[in-house]
Amino acid sequence: MNSKFLTLFAAAFIVAVIMVYQATKESAAQVLVVSDLLKSSENMTRIRVGGRVSTLSLDYVTEPVMKLSFRIQDPGKELPEVTESNTVSVVYEGLRPDMFSAGRDVIIDGRYENGVLYASNLLTQCPSKYEPPDPLKQNQ
Amino acid sequence: MAELGHFSQTLALILSVIGIISGILAGRTGKSSWLLTCRNATILVGIFVGIALASLGYLFYISDFSVTYVWQFSNRAMESNYRFSAIWGGMDGSMLLWCFFLAAAATIVAVRIRHYPVALSPWVLMVLNASVAFFLTVVVFYTNPFRFLGQPFIPPDGNGLNPLLQNIYMQIHPPSLYIGFTMFTVPYAFCLAALISKELNNEWIRLTRRWTLIGWGFLTAGIMLGGHWAYLELGWGGFWAWDPVENASFMPWLTATAFLHSVMVQERKNMLKTWNVWLIVLTYSLTIFGTFLTRSGIVQSVHAFAETDVGEVFLQYLAIVILAAAILTYVRWKELKSERFIESFLSREAAFLVNNLLFLSICFATLWGVMFPILSEAVTGTKQTVSIPFFNKVNVPLFLLLIFFMGIGPMIAWRKATFSNLRRAFIAPAISSLLVTVILLWAGIREIYPLAAYVFSFFALMTIVVEFYRGMKAVRASKSEKGIGAASADLLRRHRARYGGYLVHIGVVMAAISITSSMAYKVEKEFSIIKGESIEIGRFKITLDEISTTANDNYESLITQMSLYNKDNGNLIEVIHPEKRFYKKSQETTTEVALRMGAREDFYVALAGYDDTNGGKASFKVFINPLQIWLWVGGLIMLIGTGVVLFPNRKKEIEGLET
Numbered sequence A: 001m002n003s004k005f006l007t008l009f010a011a012a013f014i015v016a017v018i019m020v021y022q023a024t025k026e027s028a029a030q031v032l033v034v035s036d037l038l039k040s041s042e043n044m045t046r047i048r049v050g051g052r053v054s055t056l057s058l059d060y061v062t063e064p065v066m067k068l069s070f071r072i073q074d075p076g077k078e079l080p081e082v083t084e085s086n087t088v089s090v091v092y093e094g095l096r097p098d099m100f101s102a103g104r105d106v107i108i109d110g111r112y113e114n115g116v117l118y119a120s121n122l123l124t125q126c127p128s129k130y131e132p133p134d135p136l137k138q139n140q
Numbered sequence B: 001m002a003e004l005g006h007f008s009q010t011l012a013l014i015l016s017v018i019g020i021i022s023g024i025l026a027g028r029t030g031k032s033s034w035l036l037t038c039r040n041a042t043i044l045v046g047i048f049v050g051i052a053l054a055s056l057g058y059l060f061y062i063s064d065f066s067v068t069y070v071w072q073f074s075n076r077a078m079e080s081n082y083r084f085s086a087i088w089g090g091m092d093g094s095m096l097l098w099c100f101f102l103a104a105a106a107t108i109v110a111v112r113i114r115h116y117p118v119a120l121s122p123w124v125l126m127v128l129n130a131s132v133a134f135f136l137t138v139v140v141f142y143t144n145p146f147r148f149l150g151q152p153f154i155p156p157d158g159n160g161l162n163p164l165l166q167n168i169y170m171q172i173h174p175p176s177l178y179i180g181f182t183m184f185t186v187p188y189a190f191c192l193a194a195l196i197s198k199e200l201n202n203e204w205i206r207l208t209r210r211w212t213l214i215g216w217g218f219l220t221a222g223i224m225l226g227g228h229w230a231y232l233e234l235g236w237g238g239f240w241a242w243d244p245v246e247n248a249s250f251m252p253w254l255t256a257t258a259f260l261h262s263v264m265v266q267e268r269k270n271m272l273k274t275w276n277v278w279l280i281v282l283t284y285s286l287t288i289f290g291t292f293l294t295r296s297g298i299v300q301s302v303h304a305f306a307e308t309d310v311g312e313v314f315l316q317y318l319a320i321v322i323l324a325a326a327i328l329t330y331v332r333w334k335e336l337k338s339e340r341f342i343e344s345f346l347s348r349e350a351a352f353l354v355n356n357l358l359f360l361s362i363c364f365a366t367l368w369g370v371m372f373p374i375l376s377e378a379v380t381g382t383k384q385t386v387s388i389p390f391f392n393k394v395n396v397p398l399f400l401l402l403i404f405f406m407g408i409g410p411m412i413a414w415r416k417a418t419f420s421n422l423r424r425a426f427i428a429p430a431i432s433s434l435l436v437t438v439i440l441l442w443a444g445i446r447e448i449y450p451l452a453a454y455v456f457s458f459f460a461l462m463t464i465v466v467e468f469y470r471g472m473k474a475v476r477a478s479k480s481e482k483g484i485g486a487a488s489a490d491l492l493r494r495h496r497a498r499y500g501g502y503l504v505h506i507g508v509v510m511a512a513i514s515i516t517s518s519m520a521y522k523v524e525k526e527f528s529i530i531k532g533e534s535i536e537i538g539r540f541k542i543t544l545d546e547i548s549t550t551a552n553d554n555y556e557s558l559i560t561q562m563s564l565y566n567k568d569n570g571n572l573i574e575v576i577h578p579e580k581r582f583y584k585k586s587q588e589t590t591t592e593v594a595l596r597m598g599a600r601e602d603f604y605v606a607l608a609g610y611d612d613t614n615g616g617k618a619s620f621k622v623f624i625n626p627l628q629i630w631l632w633v634g635g636l637i638m639l640i641g642t643g644v645v646l647f648p649n650r651k652k653e654i655e656g657l658e659t
Helices: A003-027 A034-039 A135-139 B002-029 B032-061 B068-073 B080-088 B091-111 B121-142 B168-183 B185-197 B203-233 B244-269 B273-296 B310-331 B348-380 B388-408 B419-442 B448-478 B484-494 B496-520 B629-646 B650-658
Strands: A029-033 A044-053 A059-061 A067-073 A088-093 A105-113 A116-124 B523-530 B534-537 B540-551 B555-566 B572-576 B579-583 B588-592 B594-596 B601-611 B617-626
Touching (some): A003 B348, A003 B388, A029 A034, A034 A088, A088 A105, B002 B032, B002 B091, B002 B121, B032 B068, B032 B080, B032 B121, B068 B091, B091 B121, B091 B185, B121 B185, B168 B185, B168 B273, B185 B203, B185 B310, B203 B629, B244 B273, B388 B448, B388 B496, B484 B496, B496 B629, B555 B601, B572 B594
Parallel strands (some): A029 A044
Antiparallel strands (some): A059 A067, A105 A116, B540 B555, B555 B572, B601 B617
């Protein structure tokens, strides 16, 4: 190894690290679940929330803008009763994703303001691609 | 049939272990009888994995729902070609398909083993068999696709393939990626063999160049097809979202591309030996890491793969792959030392090195982005994540620099560029690029990234044009009777690898211009209209003519008919049909995007919903993506370029066989 090679390498490495650091600082989002939001009363910007779409007050309008409003609950936890106090209200302006429906798990990027989660991005996990339903359950 | 499949894959696993042992014995003793055993075992592995895959295909063909995997991913209503592609609709079949491509590659190497140096060949086969054995272990013990449902009755119908995957691109995208991934096993095997046998000249690189190129071509095709599928099928108007699964295929592509460039430095200047060893180790490791990432459930992704315990096995294998290479590099440190160094920053080797560092930086940033949720949780205790903005912030400027160096690298002189070399190669591209900058500024393009992207793309293109023009002039000067067509054909024939490479670069330029345009100048609009109403967007006017419903065995659908007009002269451009389908079996809704592709822009319409209470309003989302089509054309040109490089050169082939 000669010095020219090392100089290039070190320079590239430092620049890359600085760029990555800067971009991370500017765009990192806190990952939360629904119960974290329920516990917190303060507003939060830049969060990512994983939740399950509840059966409570799911609504989709296309006018004047496409707007999907629904409530999410913690995924993987059976609630005795779905109420406003154990779910969080979500508002998403945009096209309703194909795989979106009650009971599906979603990942929401957005901000939390006065108890409402405003989604800038809504991802619906597609449950059937690699996880088909259990054959035993279906045939009984 | 399921029994035959299971038997074949198990037998193949045993044979691959025999291949490993006989490979080691052949390497240690140098006896040709052991090498013959190893060669035959490798070929038999290929045959039996082939039989296993064929059995699975047959099970899908006859819809044998007593087999869990077939029941999960097929049903009777599905068209027969989709039934076949359901083989890779899930993890179990995907792993078997992966095994098949890997075993097929090993078999080809085994059949041609006489053409390779005697010192290398046993170790090459040993490493290949070890890799096959690992994947077969996964298939036999973890993801066996031949398991029975274990029910007292056979279900009358299966579950069916996810409707999103019932698409031509999803039929060819996964196999294309798998071929791409598996081909890199061959250079890795040759590389390890070279380290073990101390045959550390450029032979292993020369012998595996085709494999690397084929792997790179398939990986490129696979990534492009995946993007094209997302664009057509997912209805959000984009083609790339920096999702962990996309990144998993993108990272090995980056290191492989770096490798393809830096091997030229080794072949020409006999340096960067360790560097190249590690680029191929990294590429192979990243293909394994990608599989680990997507199958272990450690990262959140839209592609919700089942969380399986396979992840851990892959991690262990990954550790072995890297550790083996690390130990061998340490042991062979002296032999790997280069005899030559970089003499000047103004040289092709320096430009190639910068290219490599840029590719690796992008790879590092992408890896960081993928791993950030895990790292942040481990370090700070709270989980954080990054998404699309992060990747764009870091990778866009790095890609811009890469495009700039794509113009510099191929034209600058080796060793040390002289002033006259620089002037000859770059004066015309530089001046014309300045001119283009002025024109673009005048046209109103003021944002730095789009401006830089267009100017650098133009610069890279111009350097190729100048190079081609100079080459042609030289040919015509030497053979004065030739016309332009004959001269360029002659030039391409004589320097196929070089001009194939330039063709790939032209494809990259097109893709870069297209991506820049759709990123910076995309138009989005949402609207709701009733039958007969129209709306104006951009240079178009669109009218809703008809709304109707139909149904078949597989799905019910809501179809609209829309006429797309040129706003200014009122001419009809095309009649399009945005559609929504409801698949009965899986209870899934899919949006069938209507798309009018054009050279200037794509007009992309997704049907968002239909409300029949309120006078029958249908709502739509429209995207106008400028120059989108050139991304796919660019991808195709990259593949054609790869094909040109790969096209067998008869004379060289014969020379290669003799040495």
